[in-house]
Structure formats: structure tokens, C-alpha cells
Amino acid sequence: MDQSLVEKDGLLTDLIEYHKLILDLSNRLIIAFRRIIFVDLLVASILLCVLCFQLVMFSGSSVIIYFAYVFYIIAILTQVSFFSYFGSIMSYESELVCEAIYCSNWYEVSPKIRKMLLLCMMRAQLPVNINAGFMQASLPTLRAVSFNS
Template sequence: MLETPSFVAYNHQYNLVLKQLKKLCVGTQAAFVIQCNITLFCLAVYPIWESNKPLPLEFEHFNSGMFHYPFYMFEVIGAYICAYTNICLDLLSVGFIMISATQLRKLNIKLIDMKENVKSLPDYSEENSEKLTLDYLKECCIHYSDIEEFSKCIQDCFSIISFIQMVTGCVSVCNALMLLTSLSPTSPEAIFLFCYTISMLAELGLYCWFGNFVYHESLEIVTSCYFSSWYECSPRVRRSLFILMERNKRPIEVKGLSLITLSLDTFISILKWTYSYYALLRNYKAKHHLYNSEM
């Protein structure tokens, strides 16, 4: 589907815009990978700094003895494999989401540059300008339909994955914050948990930010139609623009399991819910500790 004519058309003309979006996507994903590597490094080395933490993941039968170091390496390598599998899945998902956002950005620019692009056609003349403009708008409508279909394919493939990542990310952040409250801020384990919390929030933010990019660019279709010099066009062209604007009243969204819309509003809601859940667990822990001390 990435090789459809509407997706590859005008790539040379808008190459600079596509390169800027690619640079933004690659830079964001690189920062996420670096943060995850810092977290994995902290997981691997913090037991060395603390004598009472012999292994990255507790397993008392191998805390000492001849199998201690082989099992230590096994846990570290296993953690890296699991983490990188998760990272690759995240980057694959948001990469496809970014393709959808990039195509929407290109469509917006095509609509704004409608007059100039039609005039640049080799067979353009004043007599057939209306026909060429209508054909151009037809291509834009086909482009929008292809983007809708592509976004639907993304949702069919990755909606369950993104939903699971969002839910598990929220729970992981809550648990990490609970553990952080019981540790010294300067302890190696606290540093690891802090990095882990940042990584999980970055993962949630990655999905929501790229999903919000799609939603925002979809909403911009109406604005782009308005800035397309419609007042200089014939009534037939205006009607075509109006139909495209009406069609876009239901913008393209990327959802997790058709329940959670990936957007910045959702990310803020997740942060609020996570903090509320964390505060509830902290109060419960404090009351439980007080009850045990009174007993």
C-alpha cells in the first residue's frame, strides 16, 4: 500500500518537508532508544553496587555459588532481549503511524498549493483550468481515502498491541513509584527505578504524540481547503472543496483496541490516572503500616 500512486506522487516536489518529518521521527525514536539503554545499563550494574542485591532479578537459589555469574549473565542478556523486542515493536508501530501523519501533511500542502500545482501542469491553459483543478481535487480525495485505508490497516494490526502497552505502562509506572517511595533517593536501585519510570512514560508519550500528530494533521485538512484560493475557483471546484471539508468533520484517529485514542489529551489523562492510583496505593500502605504498628 505504501507504493500506491497517491502516496508517491509529489514526493520530489515536497522532498524537503518529507525529510524534515523523517528527521523529527528518527530523532525522537533515537532519544527513546538511548533512554531505554540507560535503563537497561542501570538494571545490569546496580546489583554490583549493592551487596544485598546479588542478581538483577531475585532468584535465591543462584544468589551465590558456581552458577551465580552464569545466571547473572543469563538474566542480563534475557532482559536485553525482552527489552529490545519491546522497543522494536514500539518503533514499528509509531513508524507506521508517522507514515500516516506524513501523508496527511503532504495532502495539506497539496491543497494549499492547489492553484500553483495546477498551473504547473504541462497541459494547463485558461480554457481547461477548471477541468484540471477538478481532476487535481479528485486526486486529493483519492489520497485522503488511501490515508484513511492505511490508518485503518494500522489500527487492525497494532490496536491490541498499543492498548496492552498503554495499560501495562500505567501499571508499571505506578509500581515503580511505589517502590521509589520506600528507597533512598541516592541508592542504585532508586536510580534504576527512576530511569525505568522515565522510559515507561517515554513509551506512552511516544504512542500518544505520534497519534496526536495524525489527529492534528487530519483536522488541518479543513484549514488547508480554506487557504487553497477557493474564492478564485468556479462553483464546481468550490463544491468539491466543500465535500472534502464535510468529509473531514470526522477526523482520522489512531486508537488502541478502538477504546483509547492515541493523543496528547489521552497522555495527560493517563498521567492523572497514574498519579491518582499511586496516591491511593500510598495511602493504603500508610494506613496498613499504622495499623500494624498499633497491633
């Protein structure tokens, strides 16, 4: 067997194991923070609705109260945007794994490693998403929460 082929097999085996470790870690983190993210998104949605209602009801009152409501709305949206942004990044990066495997020189490795890469590609077609109840922490969810409130 060619020495470079053995090196490629060893390197790809290490990368596949590392990928499995990252998937396991991401699943553990999602399970650990699922309730927190759900409550945060739900409370933020309710607060945004209430604040927008109060903003409309007290539109003729003091300018200071108006700016207080606006800054509070901005603070809530900023907090929700952190979960949403990193959830979208996580999903996007997990989708790139399949493309990266396909663009690699997979045809130069042993059949055993090809099968492992094929399994990785099949798993990578399902992106890692932070699902919190019926919501998903992503930028489209942030947009929906912002516009529906």
C-alpha cells in the same frame, strides 16, 4: 471550458483520491495496531503505578535502586510517548485538511469538484484518532497516564 479550470479539476480530483487513500490506510493501521497500543498503554499504566509505589516504599534504601526505578519510569514514559506523540500529530494533521480546503480557491473549480470538496470537508471535521479500547493514543492521554500513576 477554460484550460486552467480543467487542470485544476484534474489536480483536485487526484488530491481527493489521494486523501481517500490516506484515510483508508490510516484506518487499516489503526485496526491493525489497536490491540497493541491498548495493551502497551494499559501495561505502562500498571507498571508506572507499581514502580511509583515501590519507589515510595524503598525510598530509604540504596541510591542505585532509586536511580534504577527512576530510569525505568523514564523508559516506560518514553515508550508511551511515541504512540502518544504520533497519535496527536495524526489527529492534528487530519484536522487541518478542512481548513486547507476552505482556504483554497474552491470557488474556481467546477460544481462537481465543489461537491467532492464539500464531502472531504465534512469528513475532515472528524479527526483521525488512534483509539485503543477506552483510551486514545494522544498527548493528553500521556499526561493523564503520567499524573494518575
